[in-house]
Amino acid sequence: MIVPPSPLNKRRKETTEAQRAKVITLYEVGLTYNEIEERTGVKRSTCWNIVKRDKDRQKPGSLTPYTASAPRSGRPEKLNKREKRNLISLAKRSRRMHLGVLTKSITTKVSMKTARKYLKQGGLHKRRAKRKPFLTKLHKLKLDEVDSEECLLPSFKSGRTSIMIWGSIQLGNKGPMVILPNGGLKGKDYVELIIEPALKPFYQSRYRATHEAIVMEDGAPPHKSKLASAARNKYNIQKMPWPAQSPDLNPIEKLWRIMKSRINKREPRVTTHEALSKALQEEWDRFVAEDFRKLIESIPKRVKMCLKNRGGSIPY
Template identity: 30%
Template structure:
């Protein structure tokens, strides 16, 4: 509710008593008003020489300071609260305002509507395991991490898009060819890749034909792991990193490592943010999709070419800064960190697309409809297996 405004008579009495030599505290007690109010009245009188209400600039704000603070507090306390819920909360205190007014108030304090990042689900056991891994390795030397061969698999999609694409266009031209991005059902096909790298550069990148199982995984290791370690000059006593997928931890696979005398790094589950190869996958997808491969054969070729082009300095930097990842896990007490690059793989369904689109851009739609804006930036809505590319009003 709006704070109480004192009458002209009360303000004049404050000035009279001030002129008589009374201090702020005595005036406050005599008139039974807060000391801060007394101070504000006197300061205004000193500056403008009057106690009358001065002309205000512009229209008074729809939201009072108190309601604005409540909105900000609710949004900070419950980040997933919707504008509709905040709007209803203002109506309950007698201040019915538009969604746009609420969003503007939140924007002024740096709160913006954004799509929540997708992070691996972490149980308490996962967090405990991640924290134990980080604390046990945070003191390891830089030379130790240089001896690690990092590995992982990733899926590359044909005609996928990894970057936002915006178009300037007029109304009713959304389907013109120059305003669209060509897509193929199910992304036009995809390939699965296995790769590895160390601080000395990238190792082998191999296409996985068919479904990956334990036998196929061991065949890939047999043909590529030791050769990659040799090419990267890791020596005999290097450490191999892999995640905890069943085919990786199968008894036959672990026996293979034992037979080859390869030390395998103990890895906490649900920890893609601790594997720096995730950054290289992102680099690879961005580079390949810029070349627009037209078929799966070209896709594989471009992947291998771009993988070979990744600089040694890029690889070395990722390994050099690895202690920062461990520190981030420790700071988060085993929780998620900013280093996780996993996308929105589970949100490719059209219903979910529409839901997120409405949630993210409801503010823009409301603004355009209520402000009679006729010239609008129109966008298109595209997806791939990793993230939303762009979400735009059609």
Template identity: 25%
Template structure:
């Protein structure tokens, strides 16, 4: 009994062409499909880029948006390995995660509305354009079961050459009124288990002699944090949630004072369970570092 051949036109690319196309693909992953089709025509039958797209999809390949991650060189990877070693056995519920962030009033990109042709320029169908300089620099801290107030950083009295945020300002605006008392409260709860820790990034203003002296008065114990590693500080996701909620506010804040009031309100509205889940995710992040050979993570 003869088998019936499948009808239709045979495919232009077969499994025999797969190794050749993969070799061309691995030479440059950023080639567009049109340029990739032209380059693959030298080692395989020439095809349209849409045909090549279907063939790559059948082989498990897909065009994706490249994620932007900090560059991790040899030094950064070595320090991430050191962080993994130093945090073994650490209970992340005893850590205060702190950081600064720039909060901006967003223009929210394209906003689609449904209207007639003669209604396009009515106030209800217009999107306000916010100046780019409407932004505030804030500081915050989170831990399992709590958070610090959102602090607006003022650089008007800065003694630096560029009038930026300095260690003296960090000491007077952050350490003395907010971080120190928060550490004492958490450290009292974890005194029987080795005490609390404070995680700060590698910004040099955190380690000036003024800040070290102030930390000594509160007996603050720091936790090592590797450079170029925002994925190892869970407060970054709290900042992302804050900015996401700010973008939902209508109308968009038009001045710095309006933006600051909205940011304060939104910061207190973030659920405490969300913060607790971020802190508890640090154990999974540490395991990801081990399995990923101290490379970039999905966080």
């Protein structure tokens, strides 16, 4: 047996803008609500509401009747204001928490799509964490390096084998590149393979030309060795003090990334030690002074950002 729907649950059909305009026009020419209902088929109570809305919302002096639909509140939100604040606060405290876990951590059951919408309203968006060198509190005290630290993914030195190279640049000039042997680099090797045959001639030639020069290099053990310090003192090579774990300020790091990217795109792929050495030298020879001029000129800006961020990372 088919049960007919209850009249109480029957949903009325919404009137169109044309019907509302006709109701308002008939009312303005003097017809009663009963007469309007007979002509339009719209119930008398609905006609009364249409006319009232026109009187309340029509702009002063306008001859056009107000026939727009009444504003609706829409579906109630799943989370109230307090629950939204809790969700956003939890996301800020646990930046690397998976969205699914974050969604299950709140009392009200919502979908991941809904949770993502509320987080977006709170200014939180899905991003991939940046890899930056891990900085201890001691590093930060020594390094006055703009990223929010909870959005960073610290990187640590790996033990993979690769070709080590050394190079030098100066504003308007490019020095030699040295391909170093495998097996690590000690202080003695740094002096014999880099300082004496490469760094000393380039430094002295630039000093004679500009009457000022200073070496910027990180705190790798060979750079800090007693033999290297003695060699720099012997040849009057000035070295900039360099805090630990800070590759971000050195402009030559950008050139290494460019070289790596170019070599990775080569076809056929570089697979042997000899081919990689040759490719590195070719890519180094491709660089001209204009390629690194902007990098060197950006150093004052990097230093200011470093000081402003009080030891945190900077976007370089």
